[in-house]
Amino acid sequence: MNDIPVVIFFLASLFSLLSLFLDPKKPDKPKNPPLSFSLLFGFILAIMYMTNAWDFAIYGLFFAIFLFFLFLRCPLPFSFSKLFRQVILPGLTTLFFWLVFVTPFSLNFTPLGEGVKLSDTHTPFYQLFVLHGGFWLLCLNFPLFLFLRRQKKASPPLALSDYFVLSSIVLATLLIIIPELVYLKDIYIFEHRRANTMFKLVYQSFLIYALISGYLVVRLNQALKKERKFLPLRLLVSSVFLLVFIGQLIYPFFAIKSYYGNLKNYQGLYGLNFLKQRYPDNYELVNWFQKNIKGQPVILEAAGDSYTDFNHISAATGLPTIEGWLVHEWLWRGGWDEPGARSEEVRQIYEAKAPEEARSILQKYQVKYLILGPKEREKYENINEEVIEQFAAPLLSFGDTNVYQVF
Numbered sequence: 001m002n003d004i005p006v007v008i009f010f011l012a013s014l015f016s017l018l019s020l021f022l023d024p025k026k027p028d029k030p031k032n033p034p035l036s037f038s039l040l041f042g043f044i045l046a047i048m049y050m051t052n053a054w055d056f057a058i059y060g061l062f063f064a065i066f067l068f069f070l071f072l073r074c075p076l077p078f079s080f081s082k083l084f085r086q087v088i089l090p091g092l093t094t095l096f097f098w099l100v101f102v103t104p105f106s107l108n109f110t111p112l113g114e115g116v117k118l119s120d121t122h123t124p125f126y127q128l129f130v131l132h133g134g135f136w137l138l139c140l141n142f143p144l145f146l147f148l149r150r151q152k153k154a155s156p157p158l159a160l161s162d163y164f165v166l167s168s169i170v171l172a173t174l175l176i177i178i179p180e181l182v183y184l185k186d187i188y189i190f191e192h193r194r195a196n197t198m199f200k201l202v203y204q205s206f207l208i209y210a211l212i213s214g215y216l217v218v219r220l221n222q223a224l225k226k227e228r229k230f231l232p233l234r235l236l237v238s239s240v241f242l243l244v245f246i247g248q249l250i251y252p253f254f255a256i257k258s259y260y261g262n263l264k265n266y267q268g269l270y271g272l273n274f275l276k277q278r279y280p281d282n283y284e285l286v287n288w289f290q291k292n293i294k295g296q297p298v299i300l301e302a303a304g305d306s307y308t309d310f311n312h313i314s315a316a317t318g319l320p321t322i323e324g325w326l327v328h329e330w331l332w333r334g335g336w337d338e339p340g341a342r343s344e345e346v347r348q349i350y351e352a353k354a355p356e357e358a359r360s361i362l363q364k365y366q367v368k369y370l371i372l373g374p375k376e377r378e379k380y381e382n383i384n385e386e387v388i389e390q391f392a393a394p395l396l397s398f399g400d401t402n403v404y405q406v407f
Contacts, residue, residue: 003052004207010044010059011211014066018160021070032085035093042097049098050105054200056098058175064091066167073163114185119194122180131202132176134244135209139169141220141237148223161215168212175205187331210248217241272316278309281399282373286316288396296320297368302350302379303343310375322346322365350380355390362391362406373401 020033041063049056067087129136142165149158183197220237224230256263267273276283289299296319303323304310314321323329323346329339345361349370352358362370370392377383385402392404 003048003055006044006047006051007055007059007204007207008211010041010048011208013040013044014063015161015164018164021160033090038090038093039097042094042099043101045094045098046101046105049102052200053111055204058171058201058204060095060098061174062167062171063094065170066164067091069163069167070160073157116182117185117193119179119181119183121194123198128176132205132209134240134247135172135206135213137240138213138216138237138244139173139209141216142166142169145216145220145223148220162219165212165215165219168208172205172208175201175208213241213244275312275316279312279374279401281401282313284398285371285373285401285403286313288398289313289317289319293317293319298322298366299369299371300346300349300362300367301371301373302376303346304375304379310379312375313371322367347380350376350388351382351384352387352391353384355387358387359391367406369395370404370406371401372404 017037020037045056045060045063048059064087067090071083071087178201179194179198183194185193186196188196217237221234224234260267272283272286275286299314299317299319299321301313301321302310303326306325306327308325311321311324313319314324323339323342326339326343329342330336333339345364349358349361349367350372370388372383372385372388388404392406395403395405397403
């Protein structure tokens with residue numbers, strides 16, 4: 001999600017620089033882009049890779065498709081030298097600059113993928129049509145537009161923006177087809193093996209389709225408006241567009257209503273209201289930490305599971321802790337070993353039978369404050385507060401939540 005602004009910037013930049021490919025003296029013949037072009041898009045693709053590596057692959061592919069379509073715009077005969085100058089060389093120089101910009105990040109980055117697998121399950125077509133059918137109907141406008149142009153004599157060459165949109169249609173459609181053929185093996189369980197690949201590719205296809213839909217409708221209407229006999233077709237195309245557009249406008253109404261009900265009870269925008277209601281003692285502790293603690297001392301609280309109320313003190317204060325949500329740490333660290341070991345160390349501290357069992361772990365992670373509240377008592381059944389007080393001094397209490405300072 002953080003990469004969406006970068007993606008839109010990439011597409012907008014490429015679209016706004018289409019004139020770089022046009023030779024004013026020979027408008028039917030594309031021009032070789034300058035080196036600065038490759039420098040700019042190598043830099044943007046590097047930002048994509050560092051933000052969401054999938055998008056580098058997606059829009060790197062878009063870049064290649066677009067350059068290739070521009071090459072096809074060249075008049076015959078085919079020439080490998082023209083292919084090299086107009087497609088291969090700009091692609092290689094862009095890849096070179098991408099590599100230069102991304103190398104400092106890549107030195108300490110290990111991708112989580114475990115290889116590409118063939119898809120052994122597939123999405124029924126009707127489900128794909130429910131999701132993308134409106135866009136597909138709009139995309140049919142483009143081949144219809146091309147067909148109508150061919151019926152006219154002495155038609156001018158396609159605009160560069162047409163090649164840009166054609167590249168977008170091809171890419172967006174490929175992003176839907178690819179997960180039906182292959183998927184990237186990651187740490188998700190077998191039942192959800194295609195989920196991440198479909199998510200990362202298909203939501204980008206939706207974004208691309210949405211960006212070009214208006215262009216498709218306007219372009220076809222421009223081709224049809226001079227002929228009265230095409231009026232029914234124009235009305236049909238405009239109706240499909242309005243149907244898709246209105247359908248997306250009304251979606252938030254039903255989506256919000258399905259999750260939040262009728263919104264009769266105002267919840268407010270303050271993100272810690274849930275904490276104030278469910279764990280008022282911990283809410284008071286969060287406020288105390290924010291007012292009285294400077295720097296980033298390490299706190300200790302129970303290590304819990306994803307999408308639960310565990311680790312809310314660390315999350316609400318920004319203070320580091322030994323272990324966050326266990327499955328999330330497993331996902332983003334690329335394996336179970338380190339998160340699993342840390343989770344066990346947290347348990348050893350809370351359930352220590354002697355202070356020596358906890359001291360070495362506390363020193364290892366430089367823990368300064370230990371929290372003992374409802375989530376800790378829920379998670380660790382064998383807590384011995386007498387042992388805890390042999391390596392940490394009681395600092396303050398908020399109801400059922402106690403805070404100890406490690407010494």
